[in-house]
Amino acid sequence: MTDFTEDEIRAEVRAWLTANWDPDRGLVEWRNILIDSGWGVPHWPEAWHGRGLPVGMTPVVEEEFDKVGAVGVAKMGIRTLAAATILEHGADLHKQRFLRGILTGEETWCQLFSEPGSGSDLAGAVTRADFQGGKWIINGQKVWNTSAHHADFGLLLARTDWDAVKHQGLSYFLLDMRQPGVQVHQLRQMNGHASFNQVFFTDAEIEPEYRIGEVGEGWKVATTTLMHERRGADGVRRYATGSDRPGRIYEEERAEVATVMAPYVWYPQRTGRADLLIERAKAAGCWDDPAVRQEVAKALTLARTAEWTARRAREAQQMGRPQGPEGSIGKLAASIVARACAKAHTMIAGPDAMLTGEDDGAGGVVAEILVSTPAISIAGGTDEIQRNIISERILSMPKEPRHDTDRPFRDVPRNQVG
Amino acid sequence: MKFSFSEEQTEFRNMLRRFLNDRSPTTEVRRVMETEAGYDPEVWRMMAEELGVTAIHIPEAYGGAGFGVSELAIAAEEAGRALLPSPFFGSTVMAATAIAEAGTDAQKQALLPGIAGGGTIAALAAAEPGTGWNADAFTATASPAGGTWRLTGRKSYVLDGMAAGLVVAAARLPQGGLGLFSLPADSAGLTRQPLQSMDPTRRLAQMDFDGAEAELLGGPEAGAPAWARTLDIAAVCLAGEMVGGAERLREDALEYVSMRMQFGRSIASFQVTKHKAADMLLEVELAKAAAYYAAAAADGGDEEVDQPLPALASLAKATASDTYMQTAIHAVQMHGGIGFTHDNDTQLWFKRAKASEVFLGSAADHRERMLQHWNA
Numbered sequence: 001m002t003d004f005t006e007d008e009i010r011a012e013v014r015a016w017l018t019a020n021w022d023p024d025r026g027l028v029e030w031r032n033i034l035i036d037s038g039w040g041v042p043h044w045p046e047a048w049h050g051r052g053l054p055v056g057m058t059p060v061v062e063e064e065f066d067k068v069g070a071v072g073v074a075k076m077g078i079r080t081l082a083a084a085t086i087l088e089h090g091a092d093l094h095k096q097r098f099l100r101g102i103l104t105g106e107e108t109w110c111q112l113f114s115e116p117g118s119g120s121d122l123a124g125a126v127t128r129a130d131f132q133g134g135k136w137i138i139n140g141q142k143v144w145n146t147s148a149h150h151a152d153f154g155l156l157l158a159r160t161d162w163d164a165v166k167h168q169g170l171s172y173f174l175l176d177m178r179q180p181g182v183q184v185h186q187l188r189q190m191n192g193h194a195s196f197n198q199v200f201f202t203d204a205e206i207e208p209e210y211r212i213g214e215v216g217e218g219w220k221v222a223t224t225t226l227m228h229e230r231r232g233a234d235g236v237r238r239y240a241t242g243s244d245r246p247g248r249i250y251e252e253e254r255a256e257v258a259t260v261m262a263p264y265v266w267y268p269q270r271t272g273r274a275d276l277l278i279e280r281a282k283a284a285g286c287w288d289d290p291a292v293r294q295e296v297a298k299a300l301t302l303a304r305t306a307e308w309t310a311r312r313a314r315e316a317q318q319m320g321r322p323q324g325p326e327g328s329i330g331k332l333a334a335s336i337v338a339r340a341c342a343k344a345h346t347m348i349a350g351p352d353a354m355l356t357g358e359d360d361g362a363g364g365v366v367a368e369i370l371v372s373t374p375a376i377s378i379a380g381g382t383d384e385i386q387r388n389i390i391s392e393r394i395l396s397m398p399k400e401p402r403h404d405t406d407r408p409f410r411d412v413p414r415n416q417v418g
Numbered sequence: 419m420k421f422s423f424s425e426e427q428t429e430f431r432n433m434l435r436r437f438l439n440d441r442s443p444t445t446e447v448r449r450v451m452e453t454e455a456g457y458d459p460e461v462w463r464m465m466a467e468e469l470g471v472t473a474i475h476i477p478e479a480y481g482g483a484g485f486g487v488s489e490l491a492i493a494a495e496e497a498g499r500a501l502l503p504s505p506f507f508g509s510t511v512m513a514a515t516a517i518a519e520a521g522t523d524a525q526k527q528a529l530l531p532g533i534a535g536g537g538t539i540a541a542l543a544a545a546e547p548g549t550g551w552n553a554d555a556f557t558a559t560a561s562p563a564g565g566t567w568r569l570t571g572r573k574s575y576v577l578d579g580m581a582a583g584l585v586v587a588a589a590r591l592p593q594g595g596l597g598l599f600s601l602p603a604d605s606a607g608l609t610r611q612p613l614q615s616m617d618p619t620r621r622l623a624q625m626d627f628d629g630a631e632a633e634l635l636g637g638p639e640a641g642a643p644a645w646a647r648t649l650d651i652a653a654v655c656l657a658g659e660m661v662g663g664a665e666r667l668r669e670d671a672l673e674y675v676s677m678r679m680q681f682g683r684s685i686a687s688f689q690v691t692k693h694k695a696a697d698m699l700l701e702v703e704l705a706k707a708a709a710y711y712a713a714a715a716a717d718g719g720d721e722e723v724d725q726p727l728p729a730l731a732s733l734a735k736a737t738a739s740d741t742y743m744q745t746a747i748h749a750v751q752m753h754g755g756i757g758f759t760h761d762n763d764t765q766l767w768f769k770r771a772k773a774s775e776v777f778l779g780s781a782a783d784h785r786e787r788m789l790q791h792w793n794a
Contacts, residue, residue: 267676278794290786297785300792301737308421308707315421329700336700390699391692395672399686 021070027252031104074105077260082109084228110151112142117415129158136206148197162410165378169216174210191371195263259384269372272341274303299340306333332386335377342373420714440498451618457504466536473534473774481531487716491658498659499666508578511655513540520598520635520644524534541582543573543615560589569627579623599632617769650731657709657734660742671749705741708734729791732784746771
């Protein structure tokens with residue numbers, strides 16, 4: 001399967017597109033045709049909508065799609081994590097039931113991992129799954145669930161054994177979100193956006209066949225999901241055609257993109273927007289203020305050095321050299337960059353930093369930076385967790401003492417959350 | 419080269435590190451810093467003749483090895499790591515660069531081979547009391563005198579000024595421009611006096627010019643751009659030297675906390691110590707990235723570099739000096755009481771960090787310079 005040359009693949013894709021691509025089709029109709037051909041996810045197995053090609057060939061196929069403006073399968077959002085997890089750990093039944101709906105975009109997904117009592121400590125989940133009357137009965141609460149308010153299914157990590165040690169008492173389920181026992185409430189953040197949800201389970205039900213992996217092996221499966229979350233789904237670099245062309249299929253795709261991207265509209269602001277500092281200082285008339293200039297220079301320096309450090313890490317990796325410490329500090333660097341930028345933006349704005357929305361003098365962007373940057377040092381691993389990782393894995397310093405892995409989970413001290 | 423070193427560069431670094439580990443451990447640094455010369459002439463000779471460190475960036479046409487600023491900065495980084503007391507920075511980095519940038523072909527032929535071979539030690543007398551390295555404010559003057567020039571004024575903070583046999587001096591020309599001049603260190607009308615340097619591994623001198631006869635390097639227009647580029651290259655190399663020193667401080671402090679026991683446990687097991695160590699690593703890595711990027715920019719030829727050298731050199735100097743000082747403060751703190759003693763080596767790097775904080779201008783000065791050249 002892997003002995004096709006790049007040119008042969010390009011030729012085959014081109015011929016197939018010439019015969020089949022039609023922008024006047026509906027999005028789902030087109031994607032079904034695409035899925036049947038195997039060109040939607042060419043690196044997936046042949047048995048499951050793919051062609052078994054090496055991951056490296058997927059960008060080649062995508063280039064050919066781009067050339068004619070052909071729309072691909074649905075590739076954005078949590079559905080990619082669902083697909084990767086199901087492909088790796090799922091039974092045929094799961095693949096049969098879910099993969100096509102993921103690729104057509106007809107069914108959407110959310111991740112149900114974090115809880116009010118376990119953020120950095122994900123494996124401390126206390127949402128319970130009890131096997132009663134031939135079904136799994138779910139009770140508990142999840143939080144920080146992107147897109148849960150319109151998701152059809154959820155990737156659920158829940159505790160099935162309270163006598164096992166922490167990581168061995170978890171199981172992983174594919175949960176139908178459209179049932180009375182599941183209630184979703186949007187969670188409003190300090191920056192006014194509501195990008196996440198809280199999900200409450202009251203005797204929600206899961207049929208036994210929708211457990212994925214063995215009972216007690218949920219953490220292993222969750223690790224797969226988290227790994228894909230960190231690196232983005234393999235071989236999927238192009239998320240949407242990004243086309244502003246007229247035509248039914250493009251309109252439908254744009255609507256899909258808008259829905260999936262809605263939670264992330266403020267994400268650029270959480271980085272601190274170093275790129276706006278100088279133009280803001282000029283616009284605010286304080287570009288000659290030496291104190292402002294010092295803070296702007298510090299923020300620009302941090303932003304640049306963080307970028308160069310990341311490049312050093314990537315280049316070392318590409319050259320097959322052992323990666324130095326520069327590879328593990330990016331997350332922590334991003335927090336420091338964001339704070340330095342927020343500080344400089346505040347100095348530039350002066351009293352206007354008290355204002356928000358249209359009154360902030362920059363169409364709301366500055367105000368949004370000031371109240372969004374705190375997210376970056378928390379989301380995806382807090383600064384404190386990053387410092388533990390750096391000191392333990394890179395600097396080989398002693399690990400934190402643990403009081404949760406040497407006893408049954410029910411004896412582990414934990415938060416009292418309803 | 420911006421983001422990774424070639425195998426040759428890495429081999430050059432490893433060779434220097436082995437040599438300095440062998441020939442300039444801290445016991446030697448402590449011995450040499452108490453001597454009048456302030457450096458070990460035998461180590462200097464070996465560095466020049468066996469390792470070619472004095473010739474790195476001098477063009478082959480003038481007796482040099484014809485490498486770039488990146489290689490020069492690697493040498494500075496290793497020297498900074500070892501805290502090597504030597505005239506390398508004053509002579510090779512500063513004076514040779516000034517001559518190479520300003521001199522005519524004949525002047526370069528006359529002056530550079532001696533520096534490249536290590537037999538001549540040169541020093542660059544530019545900064546003045548009250549002006550620092552801000553050339554616009556230099557007050558020393560040069561007057562034409564029958565085909566030659568006479569210099570008058572006071573220069574200070576001259577690195578390796580007492581060790582030098584050859585002096586390059588910056589002085590104001592009658593029309594107000596900046597000239598770079600060369601003269602032998604024992605010229606009549608030039609009085610040199612050692613300054614009491616807080617960092618005993620980095621010797622500074624004051625020079626008083628009272629009508630000393632000197633030769634103008636290049637023409638009257640050559641001085642200002644040559645000075646600007648010399649300051650850029652010196653800032654890049656100083657950034658390299660500083661990240662070398664900072665990394666050594668970080669490593670030594672980590673080794674110490676990993677060994678030290680208190681309250682029945684390693685102090686490296688305290689989260690407050692771990693997090694400090696993680697922050698130190700982050701800061702040093704960011705400063706290294708800046709130093710390496712600026713060095714590559716100084717060598718030119720890379721379209722991807724989107725900022726001019728003065729902006730990047732000053733960025734690197736500012737961030738490296740802040741990082742070096744902060745790392746030194748953390749390193750003393752992590753050693754606790756022993757870190758404040760004379761016998762503990764941390765204080766040696768602390769003093770170099772302090773001196774480097776202001777040498778060639780403060781971090782604040784360089785951040786301002788960075789923005790003046792920034793391509794927004």
